[in-house]
Amino acid sequence: MSPWLMAREAACLAQLGRLDEARTKAAEVLRRKPGFSVRTEMPHYRYPADAEHLRDGLLKAGLPE
Structure with a gap:
């Protein structure tokens, strides 16, 4: 699995x-x-709200800004 797909899962x-x-x-x-x-x-x-939701999840998971 690619790192990006793993990040989305996170x-x-x-x-x-x-x-x-x-x-x-x-x-x-x-x-x-x-x-x-x-x-x-x-x-x-x-849609900016979709991007913000994903970004929020990535940060909550502990991935660096």
Whole structure:
């Protein structure tokens, strides 16, 4: 699984309140791609609210800004 897909999974887990699982997944993302950051990896979304929801989940999971 690619680091980005793992990051999205971590964000979903975080938004569901499953923070331990989210942080474990985020740690694996950073192990596979040490330079990962939300700012550089965040894709463009048509609707800003969707982008903000994903960004919030990524940060809750413990991925760096």
